[in-house]
Amino acid sequence: MSYCVNCGVELKDSEKTCPLCDVEVQNPRAPWKEPAERPYPGRLEPVLKRADRRFFATLATLILCIPVAVTLLSDLLTDGMLTWSGYVAGAMALLFVWVILPLYCKRYYLLRLLSIDCLATLAYLKLIEYASRGDWFLPIALPITVAVSVLVLLCALVLRNRKRFSVGVRVACVFFAAGLATVAIDVILAHADDGSWMPRWSFYSVLPCVVLGVVAILMSRHNRLREEIRRRLMY
Amino acid sequence: MKLDNAAKIYPAARRRNWMALFRVSATLSDPVDPAVLSTALSRVLKRLPGFAQSLKRGLFWYYLEHNDGLPDITPDVANPCVRLIPKENRGFQFRVRYYNRRIAVEFFHVLTDGTGGMIFLKTLVAEYLRLKYNAGIPCTDGILDCGESPRPGETEDAYLKYAGSVTRSRSEKNAFYIKGTEDPDDVHIVTGLIPVAEVLERAHARGVTLTEYLTAVLILAIDGIQRRSGVRRCHMKPVKINVPINLRRFYPTETLRNFAIYVNPGIDPRLGTYSFDEILRAVHHHMGAEVEEKLLNARIATNVRTELNPILRAAPLFVKNIAMKLTFNMVGDRKTSSSLSNIGVVRVPPEMEKYVRRFDFILGPLSRNRVVLAALSYRDTLVLNFTRTIRESMVERDFFRFLVREGIHVTIESNNQP
Numbered sequence: 260m261s262y263c264v265n266c267g268v269e270l271k272d273s274e275k276t277c278p279l280c281d282v283e284v285q286n287p288r289a290p291w292k293e294p295a296e297r298p299y300p301g302r303l304e305p306v307l308k309r310a311d312r313r314f315f316a317t318l319a320t321l322i323l324c325i326p327v328a329v330t331l332l333s334d335l336l337t338d339g340m341l342t343w344s345g346y347v348a349g350a351m352a353l354l355f356v357w358v359i360l361p362l363y364c365k366r367y368y369l370l371r372l373l374s375i376d377c378l379a380t381l382a383y384l385k386l387i388e389y390a391s392r393g394d395w396f397l398p399i400a401l402p403i404t405v406a407v408s409v410l411v412l413l414c415a416l417v418l419r420n421r422k423r424f425s426v427g428v429r430v431a432c433v434f435f436a437a438g439l440a441t442v443a444i445d446v447i448l449a450h451a452d453d454g455s456w457m458p459r460w461s462f463y464s465v466l467p468c469v470v471l472g473v474v475a476i477l478m479s480r481h482n483r484l485r486e487e488i489r490r491r492l493m494y
Numbered sequence: 495m496k497l498d499n500a501a502k503i504y505p506a507a508r509r510r511n512w513m514a515l516f517r518v519s520a521t522l523s524d525p526v527d528p529a530v531l532s533t534a535l536s537r538v539l540k541r542l543p544g545f546a547q548s549l550k551r552g553l554f555w556y557y558l559e560h561n562d563g564l565p566d567i568t569p570d571v572a573n574p575c576v577r578l579i580p581k582e583n584r585g586f587q588f589r590v591r592y593y594n595r596r597i598a599v600e601f602f603h604v605l606t607d608g609t610g611g612m613i614f615l616k617t618l619v620a621e622y623l624r625l626k627y628n629a630g631i632p633c634t635d636g637i638l639d640c641g642e643s644p645r646p647g648e649t650e651d652a653y654l655k656y657a658g659s660v661t662r663s664r665s666e667k668n669a670f671y672i673k674g675t676e677d678p679d680d681v682h683i684v685t686g687l688i689p690v691a692e693v694l695e696r697a698h699a700r701g702v703t704l705t706e707y708l709t710a711v712l713i714l715a716i717d718g719i720q721r722r723s724g725v726r727r728c729h730m731k732p733v734k735i736n737v738p739i740n741l742r743r744f745y746p747t748e749t750l751r752n753f754a755i756y757v758n759p760g761i762d763p764r765l766g767t768y769s770f771d772e773i774l775r776a777v778h779h780h781m782g783a784e785v786e787e788k789l790l791n792a793r794i795a796t797n798v799r800t801e802l803n804p805i806l807r808a809a810p811l812f813v814k815n816i817a818m819k820l821t822f823n824m825v826g827d828r829k830t831s832s833s834l835s836n837i838g839v840v841r842v843p844p845e846m847e848k849y850v851r852r853f854d855f856i857l858g859p860l861s862r863n864r865v866v867l868a869a870l871s872y873r874d875t876l877v878l879n880f881t882r883t884i885r886e887s888m889v890e891r892d893f894f895r896f897l898v899r900e901g902i903h904v905t906i907e908s909n910n911q912p
Contacts, residue, residue: 263906266891267898268686271907278684278908279891298685299909300593304571306511482665 261286273297316362320355327351345390349383369415377408398451406443410436427479431472438468495547495558499653499794499801500752501604505549505556506818507826507861508577515575515858516608516835516868518615519598521851526592527626528567534621535590536564538614541640544649544750545605545614548585554811558604561585567592572909573681575600575858575881590618595851597622600858603752608837608855608868609740610750613638615853616842623849635841645748652747657798658791666758669831670720670731672864674884681859684890686878687905688897690871696900700771702778705836705869708878709735709759709781710774712867715892716831717763717773727764734760736830737781740838741794744787755793757784758830770896827863832889837870847873857881865889 261270261284263277272294276283284291327348334344356379361372384400387393417424417432424432438461445461478484497505504514539546547558565586570593578600583589587602597619601611613636620637623629633639690704697707717733738754747753759780761768768776783789800806806814827833840853855868856879864884870877880890894904 266895266906268894268904268906271905273907274910275912276910278682278906278910279887279894281887293912296594298907299572299574299683300570301911302569302571303680304573304576306573306576 261289261291271298312362316359319359319362323351323355323359342390345386349386353379353383369419370412373408373412373415377404380404380408395451399447402447403444406447407440410440410443425479427475427477430475430479434468434472434475438465438472441465441468495544495560495649496651497556497558497604498651498751498753499657499797500607500754502555502801503818503822504602504604506815507822509861511577512859512861513577514603514861515578515600516603516611517574517598517600517854517856517858518608518611518837519596519854519856520615520619521596521854522619522623523595523849523851525595526597526622528592530626531590531592531597531618531622532564532567534618534625535567537621537640538618539564541638541642541644542614542617542648542750543644545588547587547605549580549587549602549604551811554807554809554814556604556811558587565589569593570596570598572911574598574683574856574909575681578602588614598854606750607740607752607754608738608835609742609754610752612636612837612840612853612855612870613750616840619850620842620846623846627849629845629849631846632843634843637842637846647748648750650747650749651751652741652745652749652753653794653798655747656741656745656791657795659795660792661796661799662789662792664793664796664825666734666829667732668828669734669758669760670716670763671828671862672716672719672831672884672889673723674864674886674888677883677885680883681909682880682882682885682887683856683909684880684882684887685854685907686880686890686894686897687907688876688878688902690874690876692902693876693897696902700774702774703781704871704876705737705834706759706774706777706781708836708867708869709737709834710770710777711893711896712832712834712889713759713761713773713777714768714770714896715889717761717768718892719888720763721767730763731831732760732762734758734830736827736833738833738835739785739790741790744790755790755797757781759784760830822861827860830863832863833857833860833866835866835868837868840870840872852877854879859883867893 262268263270263280263282264285265280265282266277268277268279270277270284274284275291330344330347331341334341357376360375361367364372381401381404384404385396388396388400414432414436418429441461441464442458445458446456449455449457449459507514543560546561548561550557550559561584563584565584565588567590570591578587578589580587587605589600591598591600597615599611599615599618606614616636617638617640620631621640624631631637693707694704697704700707712735713733720730720733736756736758738756741753741755757780759777761773761776806817809817835855835857837855842850852875853870853872854877855870857866857868859881860866865880865882868879868881882890894906897904
């Protein structure tokens with residue numbers, strides 16, 4: 260019969276260390292030896308392991324390489340140079356950065372990954388502009404991409420902080436961000452068109468976004484209404 | 495057979511690696527003979543067809559279908575209550591395991607609750623003892639006669655039968671969540687064996703029941719963990735314990751399916767530091783106020799009304815599954831920090847008592863809560879089984895150390911391998 264010197268509990272013969280504090284059993288008169296019968300067998304029930312995300316990411320990358328290789332090859336074989344296949348390769352690269360790259364990370368590093376997403380989008384748009392000999396990257400694509408990325412980042416920061424922001428505030432934040440994004444796009448397009456900073460059409464989309472956002476906040480503050488909706492929906 | 499009201503959420507809430515399981519076991523005086531146990535099981539399943547069921551997907555709901563087969567009796571494992579894969583279990587929603595002198599049955603909650611599970615186990619063990627030793631065990635104390643035909647009342651949905659018309663809000667604040675190093679691949683079981691008279695004496699001296707006393711000790715242990723975590727007092731979360739209440743105490747039913755409802759006694763640490771006696775008073779008065787037939791009935795009515803909601807009923811199963819999974823993830827066990835399920839006193843006839851050394855009750859890991867406690871008393875021993883899926887054993891440590899400080903003798907064993 261041994262007792263844990265830390266916890267004061269009696270330990271069954273099967274326990275080599277105290278299961279409560281991990282301190283080894285010290286009993287000079289009866290040193291620990293394997294008992295004839297343990298309370299549980301040694302065999303473990305196999306548990307389904309989580310799918311290895313990195314393995315899945317590598318598999319998805321290899322699958323993505325197939326359309327890239329096929330289009331590059333067929334483009335090259337047709338006229339001996341790369342023309343249209345660049346769009347496909349660029350789109351696949353963008354898909355890789357947006358979807359597969361986060362799977363390689365142990366956790367979602369918001370700022371770093373969103374910055375990389377933004378840069379990759381800009382690079383792809385620049386490639387399209389270069390290939391189509393356009394002149395829209397600096398006045399339109401760059402500011403819109405940066406503005407939308409900043410809004411997505413702000414939204415994600417609010418959505419992540421569950422402790423600080425209630426569900427209603429988080430839903431409202433998404434609506435407000437959507438409204439702001441349309442204003443930003445409107446202003447950038449107007450400025451690129453005739454140099455004015457006046458929004459033209461975004462009013463029609465901002466209004467419902469603001470109203471829905473305010474409704475979401477009001478609903479989250481109204482306990483009885485919130486409870487009623489929850490009850491009607493399910494529990 | 496339709497799922498009962500409480501069981502409806504469990505199939506939807508299942509995950510790849512988790513489902514709501516619990517386990518009851520009996521330790522005999524001699525090693526178990528699996529062949530005899532299998533024969534006993536086949537007889538018991540004929541008497542209790544409510545357990546010989548496979549879970550099927552219908553268009554609108556999951557349902558149970560009678561299974562004519564017999565599940566394999568398998569050797570026990572070190573990590574009980576790991577997800578049950580019906581395909582590997584001939585479609586059955588429970589499994590029977592043996593190890594040396596122990597017979598254990600693990601149930602998916604879709605079939606039954608702790609009380610129903612214990613009746614199944616006692617009937618199985620009694621039948622095993624009759625076959626093995628020709629023991630003359632009478633069919634009393636919850637042991638069913640395998641020679642009888644099944645009674646219809648045993649498979650009734652008592653929630654639907656007894657639900658009233660007045661409902662009650664289920665709204666509650668989220669509770670403190672015990673954090674630790676995740677160890678999802680392993681289930682740690684720590685068992686405390688305590689002389690029941692010693693605990694009862696302490697509980698009765700303070701004018702509370704055994705369950706209230708244990709709940710208060712558990713709250714004290716978890717409250718200490720939150721206070722030591724360095725969270726500012728204004729940001730502390732309530733510490734609440736989910737305590738299932740057996741509704742058979744209040745309604746005359748012989749159902750062996752789920753028939754329990756939960757109360758969540760607890761404290762709000764933002765209000766200040768609670769002494770043990772204050773926690774005990776809070777738990778005692780909460781249980782006194784909540785565990786009352788009329789209030790419990792209003793809660794049953796709330797759950798039943800949700801089930802009878804015409805919009806929900808009309809939705810196809812895959813839509814219901816999404817809604818129920820979302821609800822379970824949002825509500826589930828977020829409202830409590832841990833769970834304490836006390837089956838109470840397990841009684842068997844004296845003819846059987848000489849063959850059975852011990853009974854155990856183990857809750858499977860919960861979806862979110864990392865430490866849960868199950869209790870029962872048999873003969874003069876209170877058996878407390880902690881189930882944990884994190885590495886740190888601080889809850890059990892503080893819990894049992896408190897009992898030792900109270901002058902109670904505690905014996906510990908675990909499923910740790912040396």
